[in-house]
Amino acid sequence: MNISVVIPLFNEAESLPELTAWIKRVMIQNNFSYEIVLVDDGSNDGSWNVIRELKALDENITGVRFRRNYGKSAALNVGFAAAQGDVVITMDADLQDSPDEIPELYDRVLNQGADLVSGWKQKRYDPLTKTIPTKLFNSVTRKMSGINNLHDFNCGLKAYKKDVVKSIEVYGEMHRYIPVLAKWAGFTNIQEQVVQHYPRKYGTTKFGPGRFVKGFLDLLSIFFVGKFGKRPMHFFGPIGVISFLIGFFITFYLIIEKLMSIADGSPYRNVTDQPLFFLSLVAIILGSQLFMTGFIAELVSRNSTDRNNYHIDQVI
Template identity: 50%
Template sequence: METVSVVIPLLDEQDSLPELYEKLCEALRDTYAPEFIFVDDGSTDHSWQVIEQLCADDQRVKGIRFKRNYGKSTALHYGFQQASGQYVATIDADLQDDPAEIPLLIEQMKAQNLDLVSGWKRNRQDPFTKTLPSRLFNFVTRKVTGIPLHDFNCGLKVYRQEVVGRLELYGERHRYIPLLAWSDGYRGIGEKKVVHHPRKHGVSKFGVSRFIYGFLDLVTLIFINFYMQRPMHFFGTAGVLSVAAGSLITTYLVIMRLFYGEFLARRPLLLFGILLILLGFQFFSVGLFGEMMVRQKRDTRMVNVAETRNAESKDQVV
């Protein structure tokens, strides 16, 4: 029987955990050999006591407890490190996602030969103050990254084991797991509409600060994934645009001085044009410095090798 590891990050969800565990067992019974990894991200209620009891009652249950709250990305990172199944699923502990969707997501992943399948909460059961920022976030992320997903931050996802083994999660990077996988060469990313329920217990941990931090992390990830190995392309482009704009401004002012006799000593536009030119050369300098650092510290271990072949063997090595 194929194995699946279910990673459940949680914070103050003591009332939801027993029911979630029962639903997970029911959903995966007779289809997969599961293990359940509960990651307590510094709960202040009795969530850990519930997890301890589940561990005592079922050897398939593992528990990880943080001494303080580190965030969902860190919780997922440590949960992935403990996952040993052929497939890895993630689900939030608030009972809003249906565990019965996990086998369906895995079947879609196998049928379409995908690396990752993300849930899409098409009919989301959350207040407008939460769904509106989420829709804006997903729209911007979809347009910027080119990855055709409608719900990047859905907590319900399934992966092949090798995908999660290469993920480095911290900050708010859990929102961009599809982008991280895509940039590492895993282009088989799919999506499935999933059922979403209203929250039954506790309160949502969503806040405006997470929304802001998420966009800042998006900018960081785009730079790291697309320009980390070629910083001159980024800073050089910015430098060219800055120098070009500054040159146009100063050329215009020189023409105004020579042909129209306009006095320029107190024109702020002159200072702005010179500033743009100097800023452009600074961008060039930063780009060159970045290129030198990349060449000195290039790490071939980050390369995701698809296969190697030689004359003696036709076997694929991944």
């Protein structure tokens, strides 16, 4: 199979018939073998009934339905697991992404050697409350990831080699940082393609301002796990040792100072009467705890057994 189109959706019943018909038209024009994987993320507007109707008319459509809303990352993760195509295309279900971009995305992955091609919506039809924070996050992500050639990490329209989607795990709010996950997994040929962005035709956006806070925390998580996930002691250990040694040497200094005062017959204060003593005590305790945290983290797998255990209601 040439292409799998993975589409996560939540309450997009109105747009699905038009979107799937558009995708089908593009696939037939280019003589692609394809599948469309529609992942219903707990919709309550009748989206699943629409998917069932579309499935009855087109055997290339596969539907997956969650019992409740888990989020876009969960939907993508399940869609990636179901995808069988040599090239996997993701797009949003709101008709703001154009299926006409698929042939070029496919060519750049299959014939030009890209591991991942991310869309860039140079001209956006989103409000400033969405575009300004998005630009800020893209700037921060570029600097932290070193992927300097991408302008829009969060664009839903992307193309992947099959190996990429089978090698990464998407959870939390990490769908916006899939290029970073791919890079950490060893896929370094990450490219960008300018794509058309259309105004929303039906419904309203499903993302609120809280996603930026969650997204930033997930970005920090990605970099910590990517760099120290296999060796957490390399992060906690040095900090713990430095803190412990600072506390130890301060305590040692205070004790020597007291002994010298006793030997000279000079007046002296008890070690515990000095603020430095309590500072050193805190440093020793903190250092010991950090070191033990690193040691324990080395013994515990970072992967929860049910992190991506989603309750799927139906598969058709």
